Amino acid sequence: MVLTGADPADDAHILIAAEKSTVESVSFLVRYGSGLVCAALPGSACDRLELAPMIGADRNRANTEYTVSIDATGSGTGISAADRARTLRMLADSSSAVGDFTRPGHVLPARTAPGGVLDRRGPAEAAVDLATVAGLRRAGAFTALVSEDDQTLIAETAEAERFADAHDVAVVSLEDVVAYRRTMESHVRTQFAVVRNSDYGHIHCVGYRSDVSGVEYVAYSIDSSPSATTPLVCFEQEVDPAPHLSTGVATASLAAVADNGYGTVIVARRNDGRASTADIRADLAEIVRDCGYRSPFLRNFPAVERPLTLHLNGSISNPVAVPDSVIDATGAQIELGCAAYDELLGQIGATHFQTA
Template sequence: MDNTLNDCIVALNSGEMILLIDDFIEGKEIGYFYLLSDFVTPSSINLMATHGRGLVSVALTKQRASELTLPMMVNNNENPHKYFTVSVDYTNCSTGISAFERCETIQKLTEKNSAPNDFTRPGHIFPIISSERGLLEQVTISDAAIDLAQLCSAKSLSGVVCDVLNKKGMIANKLELENLSMELNLIMVSMKNLVVHQLRNTDLILRQKENTVPTKYGELTSIIYTNQLDDSKIIVIMKEKKNKTLPLPVYIDSVFSIGEAFEEKNIEKITIDGFGILIYKLNSSKESRLDSRNPFQLKESFGIFVEQILNDINITDPVIITNVA
């Protein structure tokens, strides 16, 4: 875990607020105030409303939304990155809009003993639902909020978020967010770094099939791995070296078929010196339509798969060459 993320978790577990920066798409950064729901107070809601100026939402798991019978806001959700339920107020609220009443509504949403009839609909707090696998499924603010709550071992597995706008009412840019971080003495955390951390700390691969393949260059070993999160395939073709003292060249690329992986020009690369490894990501038509917020769109993601594969086949001294072409 990098130092900033570790500092973030310490701060959150101490009841502090942070600035969570959605920097997954470069040049389109969005900042959010973020606080574990366990520590929400009227003053924290007021700070969000005063300095953030955006919508105050509470991230919940699907299970919690189901327990409270919170239906989706719309039947046909047209925004694949925002899954709002109906908005709610706690039944004891008057208007529900004050910082005190919004705080109370959030507290009741996360209390285990709360029941569906404890809330009126619509209201002034907007629950937003995370994916089943969080950031490993889709990179959104609700997924980041729940994943952070899990990393903090928060009691309620819930987080309060608020979009940050500048004084003109526009989305605050990166420089404005940095200035706000210094002004309010808040830790800034990158959502992209959080995704990488989650990928690195998850068993992503499953070895499916291993075969010996005869070629004119001698026998090769092929191994097929499955990405356990989206069932995509990774093909490994290996010519083992007898001399274990030299680094092993590892070539990385993508193909559209297993046959393409075994083309002679590729096999020759790992046999010309008598040893080497080819690692191919097997693309598909489905994959070409991947959402721009799929975590596997990160350039770092396939490198993490490669690290896990090399560890699985006990390669500790590779020389990685990023493309076979």
């Protein structure tokens, strides 16, 4: 398949599952790619095969942790499509040993981040994650897709999508892979749960921590009349480094939820600012889902984009609603532009979030 970047200007890549490598598929990579065939492997496989880091590799610049290049033993010169396909299949085989490969060679392994695309948005991580999702061995192969318009450049998203259509192969973005994993996996952990009395009655307080973004959250839930109304969920961010001396933290949102009679205020604790907006969106979606809300009003949430709408959709067997828009701090609607997912949701009979 063709993998596009998180940004339209990012480089595009061609991916295959390593265990499915054939003469034809590797020839395809070489014909339309840069000629450099890379193998994506988890760290455990690199350690088992004693694939040492490439000396002098600039990992920060390449955003990929390459190892020494290799060939499978007994595979001719190692450079032919047949030889490289065999090398890739052997890399995917858990029974392969250190002595089954020679160094240097014509396949360049890349050590993936432990958390896959959730740790590092790269083609190697996407290749391993997609192979895992497909139920295959955790190994992939990839190469940069060379632009047909200017062969001194790597193709960007628009050209990559045209290429995929012309060659009848799937196309997926890095953010789609991230969104799928955040949808299907749990990455927000409960830290505590207590009940507190307040001016608004009993408030259920639940602390969370995301193992992706590292951000901590506290959810304050009020359910004085849950059967009489649609839940209201408000988002607040802690900005005071010493909030315990402050007054009025999330007071307006708590009052709004109390007036609504049912809902939650989610407060993101102060953090170092390194968490991406996309990761925070996915964290919030997981907390909303953990609260058990099917079609809440959303207020003051970050602009909801396609990955988060997919996350909020839950599972097809028990679909929850997906928003057309959300409400920002001023009460204005933020349109989403999620036609592709709206079409999918229509096919499975999902409904939409309501807006305040």
